[in-house]
Every structure is written in C-alpha cells, then in structure tokens.
Amino acid sequence: MPRLLTGNRLETGDVLWWTGSDWSPLIRDAVAIGDEGEALLAQLIAAERINDPALIDVTGEPGHWIPTTTRERVRASGPSVRADLARGSLSTDVI
Amino acid sequence: MYRYDQYDQAIVDARVAEFKDQVARRLRGEITEDQFKPLRLMNGLYLQLHAYMLRVAIPYGTLSSRQMRMLAHIARTYDRDYGHFTTRQNIQYNWIKLEEFADLLDDLSKVEMHAFQTSGNCIRNISSDQFAGAAADEVADPRPYAELLRQWSTLHPEFSFLPRKFKIAVIASDTDRAAIQLHDIGLQLRRNDAGDLGFRVYVGGGMGRTPVIGSVVRDWIPVGQFLSYCEAILRVYNRYGRRDNIYKARIKILVNELGVEEFTRQVEAEWAGLAPLGLDAPQAEYDRIIAQFAPPEFDPAAPDALDLSDPDFAVWVKQNVHPHKAPGYAITTISLKPKRGIPGDASSAQMDAVADLAERYAHDEIRVTHSQNLVLAHVRKADLYALWQGLDAVGLATPNLDLVSDIIACPGMDYCTLANARSIPIAQKIAAKFEDLDTQRDIGELKIKVSGCINGCGHHHAGHIGILGVDKKGEEAYQLLLGGSGAEDATLAKILGPGFDENGIVTAVEKLIGFYRSARSGPQERFLDTYRRLGPAPFKEAVYAR
Numbered sequence A: 001m002p003r004l005l006t007g008n009r010l011e012t013g014d015v016l017w018w019t020g021s022d023w024s025p026l027i028r029d030a031v032a033i034g035d036e037g038e039a040l041l042a043q044l045i046a047a048e049r050i051n052d053p054a055l056i057d058v059t060g061e062p063g064h065w066i067p068t069t070t071r072e073r074v075r076a077s078g079p080s081v082r083a084d085l086a087r088g089s090l091s092t093d094v095i
Numbered sequence B: 001m002y003r004y005d006q007y008d009q010a011i012v013d014a015r016v017a018e019f020k021d022q023v024a025r026r027l028r029g030e031i032t033e034d035q036f037k038p039l040r041l042m043n044g045l046y047l048q049l050h051a052y053m054l055r056v057a058i059p060y061g062t063l064s065s066r067q068m069r070m071l072a073h074i075a076r077t078y079d080r081d082y083g084h085f086t087t088r089q090n091i092q093y094n095w096i097k098l099e100e101f102a103d104l105l106d107d108l109s110k111v112e113m114h115a116f117q118t119s120g121n122c123i124r125n126i127s128s129d130q131f132a133g134a135a136a137d138e139v140a141d142p143r144p145y146a147e148l149l150r151q152w153s154t155l156h157p158e159f160s161f162l163p164r165k166f167k168i169a170v171i172a173s174d175t176d177r178a179a180i181q182l183h184d185i186g187l188q189l190r191r192n193d194a195g196d197l198g199f200r201v202y203v204g205g206g207m208g209r210t211p212v213i214g215s216v217v218r219d220w221i222p223v224g225q226f227l228s229y230c231e232a233i234l235r236v237y238n239r240y241g242r243r244d245n246i247y248k249a250r251i252k253i254l255v256n257e258l259g260v261e262e263f264t265r266q267v268e269a270e271w272a273g274l275a276p277l278g279l280d281a282p283q284a285e286y287d288r289i290i291a292q293f294a295p296p297e298f299d300p301a302a303p304d305a306l307d308l309s310d311p312d313f314a315v316w317v318k319q320n321v322h323p324h325k326a327p328g329y330a331i332t333t334i335s336l337k338p339k340r341g342i343p344g345d346a347s348s349a350q351m352d353a354v355a356d357l358a359e360r361y362a363h364d365e366i367r368v369t370h371s372q373n374l375v376l377a378h379v380r381k382a383d384l385y386a387l388w389q390g391l392d393a394v395g396l397a398t399p400n401l402d403l404v405s406d407i408i409a410c411p412g413m414d415y416c417t418l419a420n421a422r423s424i425p426i427a428q429k430i431a432a433k434f435e436d437l438d439t440q441r442d443i444g445e446l447k448i449k450v451s452g453c454i455n456g457c458g459h460h461h462a463g464h465i466g467i468l469g470v471d472k473k474g475e476e477a478y479q480l481l482l483g484g485s486g487a488e489d490a491t492l493a494k495i496l497g498p499g500f501d502e503n504g505i506v507t508a509v510e511k512l513i514g515f516y517r518s519a520r521s522g523p524q525e526r527f528l529d530t531y532r533r534l535g536p537a538p539f540k541e542a543v544y545a546r
Helices: A037-047 A070-077 B006-027 B033-042 B065-078 B098-109 B143-153 B223-240 B251-258 B260-277 B283-292 B311-320 B348-361 B381-393 B424-433 B437-443 B502-519 B527-534 B536-544
Strands: A003-009 A015-018 A050-061 A064-067 B045-047 B052-056 B062-064 B082-085 B091-096 B168-171 B185-191 B197-203 B215-222 B321-323 B329-334 B345-347 B365-368 B374-380 B448-451 B465-472 B475-482
Touching (some): A015 A070, B006 B033, B006 B098, B052 B098, B062 B065, B065 B082, B065 B098, B082 B348, B143 B168, B143 B223, B197 B223, B215 B223, B223 B251, B223 B260, B223 B283, B251 B260, B311 B329, B311 B381, B311 B437, B348 B374, B374 B381, B437 B502, B475 B502, B475 B536, B502 B527, B502 B536, B527 B536
Parallel strands (some): B448 B465
Antiparallel strands (some): A003 A015, A003 A050, A050 A064, B045 B052, B052 B091, B082 B345, B465 B475
C-alpha cells in the first residue's frame, strides 16, 4: 500500500504533504514514499521544523491519493462541516 | 462583574511575557517540540488536526461586551472569523498561527483575559451557573466564590503539576445548571436556618473514561473556610493521586480506591492542620469581591407585562426566556444551535452583535453556558421584543433551548486530534430529522449530547440520549447511551446495545424518540422520565428489534 509523508508546519500548524523536494498543503501534490520513509521521518524529527511528522497509508494514485483512515481523510480535506474551509485537493465527500 | 486589580493584571502580564519568550525560542529552534509542548499546553495552545487550537478562559462563563468584542476581533484577525464556545464555558479558536501568537496574547490581556490553565494537569477554569445573580431560586450569587477560587488556583505553585486535570464548579441553588456532581469538586452554596452561608462539598465526580457521580464529603463548610477546605482536598489528591497511569489519575479514582469515608477522613485531618494557618481570605477580601458582583440597579417600575402578539416572538419567549428574581426583568438564552449550524459556533459578526445587544439591553454582561449557548441575564421585559429582533437579524433567535435540536457536541474528528469519530455531523443530522419546531416542542425537553471520544467533552454520559464516537478499524462508529442527567438528579447514561455507523445512529435516535412519544404517560412526561419509569428494555426493543 502506498505511503505518504505528512506533518504540520511549526510556524502555522498547517497540514503539509511531502512532494519529494518540498512541502505542499495539498495532498494531490504528494509523492508516495518508499523504503526511504523511515529515514526521512528521522531527519524531520531531528530538524524540529515539522510537528507530528508521520507516514500514512493511502489508496489511489499520484494526484488522487485517498488516506485509508477517516482521521487522515479529514486532515487532507478539511473539516467536513465547513465546506468553505476545505483545502480543495480532496473533496470532503470522501470522508 | 469582577475587574482585575493591579495584582491580577501583573500576573497575566508576567505570564504572557514568559510565554511569548517561550514561543519565540521555539520558533528560533532553541527548544524542541518535546520541550515546548508542555509549555504551550499550560497556555491553552494545542496542535489539532488542521492547525493550532487556542482555548481562551472565560472565568465562570461571564463576559463583558468589551471582552466579547475582543473575542470577535481575535476570530477576525487571527482565526477564520469564528469561534467555538465549549462545555467548560470557554471559547476555542481552531486556526491559530504560532507566529502570530504573541500579538494575540497582547490583545487578550488588554481586556483582562488569557488562556492559561485551560489545559494541563492543573485546576482548570472554574465553572458556574449561567443564571447566577439573576435566578429566583439562588441563595446568593455564586460567582464571588468562583472568583476567589480563580484567584486561589491561578498559578498556585503547589497545584500546577497535579496527577491530572482538575475541574471545579460552583452553584447556589437546588437546581443544578452546572453539573456539579460531575466535577472533581462540586460546591453548592446554601443558607442554614441561622441565615449563614456555607457549602455542600461534592468530590470525585467526573465523566470521561470512568464516569462517576460525586460523593458528598461535607454537608456544610462555612463560606469563610471553603478555600482552605478545597486546599485540603487538593493536597490529599496531589499527595496520593496516581501518577503511574494516566487513566487512573483523576481524583475520582482515588476516592473510589480509598472509599469515601477514608478519603473524607484524610481531608478532614489535612484541613485540621490547614485551617488555623490563615489560608482563607479575610472578610475584607470577600467584601471587595462580592461588591464587584453587586446586581445592577433594577428599575422597580419596570413593567411586568409582555406583548406576545407576534407568534414567533411568543414561541421564543416560551422556550428561551426564564423568570428573573427582579419583577419586570427576564433571563434570556441565546441558542447557538441554529438550523444546520454547528453547536457552539459563533461568527465574529454574531459575537459583535451579542456584545452590542448586551450593552444596550442587558447591563453589559454575557454568560456562556456549559450547553454551548449564551445568556443575557438581566433584560427588562419591556426590551425583550427589541432584543429578539436584534438576535433574529444575526441568526441567533432559534427558539430551541433544551429541545431535541439543542444538542451538545464536542468538535470531534472534524478538528480534534484525540477524537475517534466526528460529532458535529451527527448532531446536525439528528437536528435535521426534527427540524419542525412544533415537533420539537411536542417532544419536549430532551438533552442529546455527543462526544467524539471517550474523554467525553460532549458530556455523553450526562445525556438523556448520549452518543459516543469510537474507532472501528479506522472508521467511525457510534455507541448509544440512555438515561444520563447532569442536573440535580444526576445519573450516568448506560450503553443500550451494539453500536452503529453514522446513518445508523441517527436512525436509532429517531426510533428512540418515536417510541418515547408513543409510550409517555402524557405530554408533560419528559423523555428521561419515561426512560426512568419503563427502564431500558422497551427502548432497546424499539431500536434493535428487526
């Protein structure tokens, strides 16, 4: 199952997804992480600039990732009860 | 209302300066998140699913219009134009940025507000009766005593690292509008035959993972000695409360393990040593604080009659207006549960509107209720119609207090990192099923309370119908509980049977209410009373029978 690397930006708390070279607030920009995931995670933890970094399971394909748990789907899409605050790259309908 | 003196303000200013420095050090990378996390939690700052969440303290739920306008300003300036009023009579903001936090704290402190002790293992915001100072059935205004507790517990060096969080509520009437029996300490102010004031003291109540109704450890402690008595309770807890297991760390577990009698004996022994030490406030301090809660000057000529010719207004008055102790005045509750709304949420424009209306019609004072509504406690009956029109103009005149759509719901998994399931959509779906107001009024008083996890911020254990979100292999599921009450007849709701998915729990609630309407002895028998009369079996049959 593909895995994505995610966390929250220290300065703002914003949800972020690893794109392979940088961070994006949109899950559609994320790249699947292979065996290097744990090493990347360890680097992030040591750098202390991304809070709560984690590898999460997803289904789908690049550009159309869907996290497997409800919690991560909510993180990716925004609160299901505030469509006006949705992040735009994942519909709250998938929650 | 209480106004800060130089010491109160100095404490806040010093603490704000200290935390601003800690934030700056974290942003510069000088301290790690592991080091910073306990510091930010002590200042009410959480990291939730989408962003930082800030919980601002509203002592005993009382606000001035000036303070409410600042809360609106914070929503507009630092958040996404809304706030969420909580079951602890506080307010939470869901989209706070750490890099803007210093300015936010400065703004809050300008109106005698802050966010410390809204998290962490300390004494949390003191809660009280939203009708305090206005209720006809109270023996005195309980808030001066809540304020004394606030001052005593603020940065109390001995009680800043308790085994677990600690919640205290204070009321002054036999009707319990603050769920005191479900608090770590519940205090009921009473008057004896000699006319003296004293407290009945409950200890060891609580919801969460292990729900317990509090026990009376003392039926009478004179008001002049209640602070030292609370100190004795906290000392016994601090000394013997478990620190080895977070799930066993609340005082209710200690009371249960020792037994009420032994716990009480230890408190009394501790208090015998403390009482002579002069820890209690001198009478002059009581007098100073009580004077600040003096009731407004009520107009003795205020007319008592009400023109109820507007039917919509009449419905609102019947549902959301309560008797006031002064003739010609009324207590009004502003529902924050509008159709298709989010329980407890208010926009900055609504907060500003309530501030304006409170200034104009309610002696500049607003209360937050543990049911996530607002109260204007001192309104001339002659002003009620204008007030209602003003509320209606900003979507705040929903006449559903204590009805099926007046649902308590925690933020749940739409926001909260601890949650196992979403709460708000469940509340919205249930409310939508019973949108018709006549139907709601026919059903009568029904308190539905939804929590997104076992921590119980949505008070599901105290719901006539309680709903608890649980995790089922990464997906949301919901348990159904019945028969709880947070009032003076406090009881704990019990699980009815197997859980449901999101749609199933809504259907189950529909079935429960349908059965209740068919089985009640008459229109005056509440859902809770029918449940108590018949027991769970027929309700279970109504929900689960194929």
